[in-house]
Amino acid sequence: MVIRDRKEERIGFQESASFKPSFDLQTDFVMVYGIDKTMTKRIKEWKEKGYVVHLMTGVAWGEYKDYLYGKFDGLKHWDEAQKNKQGSYIQHGEDVPYMVPTIAYTNFLTERIRAAVDSGVEAIHLEEPEFWVDGGYSEAFKREWQIYYKEPWNPPHESVDAQYRASHLKAYLYKRSLDRLCSELKEYALVKYNRFIRFYVPTHSLINYTQWRIVSPESMLIDLPAIDGYIAQIWTGTSRTKNVYEGVRKERTFETAFLEYGMMQELVSGTDRRMWFLHDPIEDNPRYTWSDYRKNYFKTVVASLLHPDISHYEISPWPCRIFEGKYPNQEGTGFEKIPEDYATTLLTVMHTLGNMNQQDIHVHGMSEKIGVLLSDSMMYQRKIISNEENDSDSRYDGTDADSVQKEQDIELLNFSSFYGLTLPLLKRGLWVRPVQLDNIRRFPNYLKDYRLLILSYEFLKPEYPDLHNALAQWVKEGGVLIYVGDDSDPYHKVREWWNTGKHQYHFPREHLFESLGIASGIEQGIYQIEKGVLGYLKFSPDECAKSKISADLLRDMINSSLENYDQEITLDEKNYFMMQRGPYRIAAVLDESISQEPLEIKGNFVDLFDPSLKVLHHIQLKPDENTLLYDLDYKQTVQEVKVIAASSRIEELNQNENGFEMIVRGPEKMKAVARLYCLRKPNEAKLVIGNKSEDISWEWHEQSQTILLNYIHSSTEITKLVVKW
Incomplete structure (x- = not known):
């Protein structure tokens, strides 16, 4: 773990409250929230505590x-x-x-x-x-x-x-x-x-806004030079929104978050703009238990880390409500504050996120990317919820799952056309990436990293005809395009370029196929297009969400089209995702997949989701489980003291003949841990606050040559850990 310069702005949080030691998370920057009479005072307070200060407002x-x-x-x-x-x-x-x-x-x-x-x-x-x-x-x-x-x-x-x-x-x-x-x-x-001065737009993903039936500029913002970047507002609250896979409607937090984070990185792909991925250890819905929040938080963190192009994070909105709020206990008899161990783990994960700018990336298993083309126009095709019976507000914003009751309204929230094209592949451990259709005309060679793309106009529409010229050229030069659709979407009839003026097509698909050089009335099948391939499935993509039979047809079409293109290309189906980012190992095992077998990970690791930062040699992940590990074997020679993980901001680390010492900062009175490589077994560890010194508990792990330190944060004076060997 490196000592970060706050000016790098790698991790930050937003807060409307004044500075308070109990949620002084010691990130690089803070976003003071809201413009009111106290704004100037709050900005001054956070600045005086060493933070880079931004402002956020609705x-x-x-x-x-x-x-x-x-x-x-x-x-x-x-x-x-x-x-x-x-x-x-x-x-x-x-x-x-x-x-x-x-x-x-x-x-x-x-x-x-x-x-x-x-x-x-x-x-x-x-x-x-x-x-x-x-x-x-x-x-x-x-x-x-x-x-x-x-x-x-x-x-x-x-x-x-x-x-x-x-x-x-x-x-x-x-x-x-x-x-x-x-x-x-x-x-x-x-x-x-x-x-x-820089301007950023914190925004939900295009996927979530479409599902929740909200309209936002999304990729339109790429065209504005005054915008410097974004925050991907993805968290448990958006990602636990239920979707349908093989006819079953339920929460799939990891899978949804994986797709949402993938969608958001497309807003900065090929640009010099900044993207922070957001996590939230709780959410706007206050009805869940701490164990539920914890489980789903880990899923969103792991899902985000599987997108290595992004290494900046908003580690929390509203830390005040996390570390001072109360939520239902497991027994349902009352409310409780955050468990001490979970608070420690949160701090460890938050500071670990500040070290994710790793250049050495390794994907375990076949990493052929499958792009699913999406467009801002998805948001334009969401019906108004029918509410003729009463005047109640039936909007769904993630805070009340019971707010939408009628069967037809629940169906609107499923967004099955999109999930029908993605979950059948994602659930087999295939690297599905949302691809912004609108970007094809913005950036030359935008599709260069893809050999396989999936498209349907049954839930989105191409806003410009020249998109088809670029897409057809990509196919002709060797791309594999899978088109899924039966032309049944009523939005084909909207007044748009394909049916006005000189263009008189019934559906935009007709223009696409014409650009590919094939007749619009062809039968379902596989077609050679110069050096590339078109696979055509003639049914609505939501069928792939409703039934396994249709999902299998989609998978079979993809495999057959790839074989027709290059018989050496095969998609390695598995029930997990695993990636190495520098010394960090990230893994998630899928349920509803091809196997219920656990994923075995062997080696020497530190479990970063464990409050005591245990050293593990054998990890077994079952379906619907995930992990974040520090790989102790990664390019490691123990020649100097080095921080592996800590639930504190490390401001100084100095080694000498007798041992080492480091300055640590974090929320007041909160339990903290740190594990470090150490040259030899220590015999003493102390916490020094001002002129006071006290012994702290510590553990030595001989095999890994690491020491675990346990201590309590203080925000009143400089806090120093001193270890002697």
């Missing part, structure tokens, strides 16, 4: 009553609040509606956020530009429709065309708002302070 909602009630500009702006078809405001809380991002609202946000620039923050995060599918009925949105489409507003629920156009407009409006806001404030910071 861009779709917030405590913006001054704007709503006319104190900002003398005009009331409730007509800009998002409304559903029942005429009800869509709200995040009382007097906190989700907003239509009008130019006036954008000007208000710009003025409010200007104060953060003046306060000296180094970056600003504009969180969650969200427009609900159920929205689109406010007067402000009707005006925006007229301006954008140059036609009268159409109620989104009345036709698929109106729904599609409404959602496309919603995404555009937030793109416009972010572009204006970030560009103006970047110029302001340079003109007034000669200081470059």
Whole structure:
């Protein structure tokens, strides 16, 4: 483990509360949340504690009553609040509606956020530009429709065309708002302070927003030069959303998180923009036990680490609610604070994440990547939940699984067309990666790392015809494309480029096949396209989620198409994923897979999910289990003291003739552990705080030449561990 410079901003967290020693996590940066009268004071407090300070605020909602009630500009702006078809405001809380991002609202946000620039923050995060599918009925949105489409507003629920156009407009409006806001404030910071300020967008994945029926700019943000990067807001709350595999609807946290993180890395692939992957040790739904939170947290961490191109992390939103909040106990008789051992493990994992910038990557098992093409247009095809029986708000945001009850509404949340193309492969240990269809026209050679792509227009649409030219060229040069679809999606009939002007196609697939040089009416089968191959399955992709028979047809088509392309290419099916990132071994074993056999891992490892950082020689992972290990055999020669893992920030590590000492920092009064390589067996370990010194417990592991130190954090003075041999 290296001693990090905070300016690298490898790990950070967001917090709306003032600094408090009990959740002083000692990350590199903190995102002070919210613009209010206490903002400047909070920024100053965190800066004084050594943090790089950013600001985060909601861009779709917030405590913006001054704007709503006319104190900002003398005009009331409730007509800009998002409304559903029942005429009800869509709200995040009382007097906190989700907003239509009008130019006036954008000007208000710009003025409010200007104060953060003046306060000296180094970056600003504009969180969650969200427009609900159920929205689109406010007067402000009707005006925006007229301006954008140059036609009268159409109620989104009345036709698929109106729904599609409404959602496309919603995404555009937030793109416009972010572009204006970030560009103006970047110029302001340079003109007034000669200081470059960075702007980031924390956002859910395209997969989650589509499933939860929310519209956001997503890949549109790539086109905005004023955006410097993103936070991938993926956590237990998004990833435990139920999906269907082989007809069974249930939570599949690891698999969903794996796909979500994969989707988000596409926002920075091929760019110099920054991406932080988010984890949350709990979630917005406060009804689960600590053991449930722990199990699912580990799944999201492991899923994220299987994407080695990303090595920056938001290790927690709201540490106050983690380390000071109470949640149901196992017996269901009351509430309890975080268990001591789990708190220690969290700190260990959080600081381990700060060392994930490893260049030596090794994938265990065949790593042929399978790309599944996705597009922002997935968000435009989500129906409005029917609620004619009452005016209740049936939105699903992950906090209340019982909020959507009707059978047809549950079906809408399944998003089976997407999971039907991914889970049948992912569950066999195949490296399925979401690929942003829209990026094909943004970046030359975007598809160069793929030999196999899967596409369906039954749940998304190509927004530009030239995508097909690039995709056809990729196939002709040796790519294997699997197309799945029966042309049954009603959204094929929306007014779009394939059925307007000179283009008169019934479905966008017809134009794609024409670009490939084959007739649109061909039968299901495998077709040679110059050096490449087209595999065509003529049924809806959601069938692959509903039945094993259809999932098998998809798998068979993939294997047959690959054999037709190159008989030496085979996909190595297995029931696990495993990867080495430098000294770190990451592994997950899948349930519902080809085997129930456990994964055996042998060697010399430290278990980073264990609060006592045990040294293990044989790990056996069963289905639905995962692990994060430190490989003690990785390029190791014990010539100097070296930190393997610690639940503290290590600021100094000095070795001398008599032993070593290191400065450790972390949340006050919290139990901490550290395991280090050591040249010889120690005979003494002490914790030194200011002028006070006390013995601490320690264990020596002879075989691995490591020492385990147990101690308690103090935030009042410099805390030093001193070990003598």
